[in-house]
Amino acid sequence: MATVQQFDTILKNGRVVDPVNGTDGQFDIGIRHGKIAVVSEDIPNERGDDIIDASGQIVMPGHIDTHAHLSSPQDRNVDRSYGHPMLVESGTTTALDLAGDPTLMAEGMRRRGAGLNVATLMGLVPHMTISEDDPRPSIIRDVIADVKTRGGIGVKMLGGYHPFTPEASADVVAAANEQLAWVAFHVGSKDSSSDMTGLREVPEITGKGRLHVAHINSYTRGMIDEPHEEVNEALAMIEVMRSQWVTEAYLAQANGTNGKCDENGDVIYNVMQNCLKARGYPTTDEGVKAALLDGYGSALIERGGRVVMVTGQNAVDIWESASTDASLSFPVNPPTSAFSLATARYDDGTFKVDAISTDGGSLPRNVAIERSMALVAFGALTMGEAVTKLSYTPSRVLGLLNKGHFSEGADADVTIVNAQTGKASMSLVAGDLIMLNGRAIGKGGTWLVLDEGVAAAEASDLAYEVMNLENSKLYANWN
Ligand SMILES: [Zn+2]
Structure with a gap:
């Protein structure tokens, strides 16, 4: 007698949008053991233990936010761990905590976690997380190695707040690259500012290396030239640095x-x-x-x-x-810059700016999904393109190869969006509901660490997964 496969959960009747598999239409998704088991036109209800009705809703691979804030080495009046439920309520399922501290992020995830997958970068703050403001390469190397053993995946330079010299900034990029650690840059050095003058220095600071240039829209506010001129200059720079940079921009003002x-x-x-x-x-x-x-x-x-x-x-x-x-x-943040950066494409149709991020989390501006849906309604992005920028490309950027799509065996991380309002209404991580009707219902989360961070993750009692940055777009074809 043939056995019929049983599913833990079936998502019924949603408009499933999975651009990498060429899917856009009404389908059911069967989930087993936290993974996508099948996407099919009709799965009988009796084959699922739980049935989730997604009629009239958009079902997309979970939003991966490549720029969020869930911890901070300098937390003061606002505790960044509130970002866990806030991101979840906007429909995000995975986040890169861009200028935090891995130990603090893990504490926050235990306290206020809402089911997200989170990788953390440590913000480089002189006299706090790094001993000096003009650090020698050996100091930088040690700081990055220490971050990895504490469960972080790399570091971020905070040029708009704690700028290094251009030389030390270049040393940070080189040291991180050498250790295959993530390195992100809020641009600006002691010779420039957090604007186009800072961005103009970044190609030289990058050298032959690899770099995540954070929130491109933050440098196109019209501080030096007109916003549209700054956008065009930034996009031209991104094109030249295409094989060395990963980039994101957010849509909040x-x-x-x-x-x-x-x-x-x-x-x-x-x-x-x-x-x-x-x-x-x-x-x-x-x-x-x-x-x-x-x-x-x-x-x-x-x-x-x-x-x-x-x-x-x-x-x-x-x-x-x-x-x-x-x-x-x-x-x-001028909406015109955000619009141009979100929609700019190369001739082959790929996007110049890799991802749509929030730069939110604990900042109440987690509008990546709803504003992307507004761009779809406006005709500036197709639905498939919106999902590509919100989920698929971010998964490639971070090397999370099992996310960003609904292939058989992929992680069952799903964002379900109300087609009328454009806002996320439900989300699942590893097949479990973490958000329902706009309220976070998940607990804890999954800490994304490198090999060197496994001991820290084990000691934390949090669920964890090991990332391999060799799979990331940042380090594509490295070496
Ligand atoms: Zn930020």
């Missing part, structure tokens, strides 16, 4: 920054200075205060287990009670 001022009342961080200059405010504590009171800027605060933005006197109170060292946000 709101940025994230910090309002810290020195003892003279001058704004310390370059990103914050730019936010003020963009609207003609002085780069002083008085300028920050006026920008918050005018409703231009917002402060971030935890409310009900999520991070929200407040403005006006409330925001000033938060900023002052943090002695100015508070997380703030300004709507400085």
Whole structure:
């Protein structure tokens, strides 16, 4: 007697969009043991232990966010671990925590985890996570090796906040490449700023190496030239560096920054200075205060287990009670830049900017999926292209070969999107529901580590998976 395969879960009647397999139409998906078992036109209900009705909804491989914030070596008034439920509620299933600390991320995942897969980069903060602001190559090497044993996959340079010299920045790229560790760059050095002047230095800093150039849209805000001119210049640079860079851009207008001022009342961080200059405010504590009171800027605060933005006197109170060292946000990202960077293609149809990210998580701007769906509604992306930028390409970027598609045996990470609202309504990781009707219901998560981080992951009691960056686009054809 032939045995009929039984499934743990069947996703019924959704519009399944899986561009790499050429699928876009109404199908059922059978899930077994956390993996995709079959995608088929009709799977009888009796073959599933659980049935999820996805009628009228878009069923796509889970969103992989290549730029999110779930931990921070310098957490102050906002605990980044709130980003776990916030990302999950926007439909994300896997995230790269871009400037955190692996030990803190793991603690946050235990405390507030909501079922995400997370890999963490450590932010390089002088006198905090690295001993000095002009580190020698041997120091950089040791810091990167240590991050890997603590479960991180690499490091991020925070040029808009803690810039190194161009030479030390190049040393960071080289040291990370040598160890096959991830390396991301919020551009800017001691010779430049967090804008096009910073981006123009990056080809030389990259040398013959490999680099993740973070949030391209953050350098095309019109600080030096007109936004569209900056977009064109950035895209031309990306084309030249095509085989060496991975890139992402986000679709939110709101940025994230910090309002810290020195003892003279001058704004310390370059990103914050730019936010003020963009609207003609002085780069002083008085300028920050006026920008918050005018409703231009917002402060971030935890409310009900999520991070929200407040403005006006409330925001000033938060900023002052943090002695100015508070997380703030300004709507400085031009939609025109975001649109151009999200949709720019080469002649062969592949996208110039690899991925659509959030740069969110604990920042309340997790709009990658809903704004990508708006681009689909507008006709700027096909549905298949949106899924390519949200899921498939990010999976290749990170070398997560079992994600980003619904081939048999792939991880059953799924984002289900309401076709009317464009917002995620449900998601699954490894076949388990982690979000339902916009509420996070998952717990914990899966820590993505390198081989060197296995001992740390074992000791954490968290579920973990080992990544191999040799499979990543960052290190494609390396050596
Ligand atoms: Zn970021």
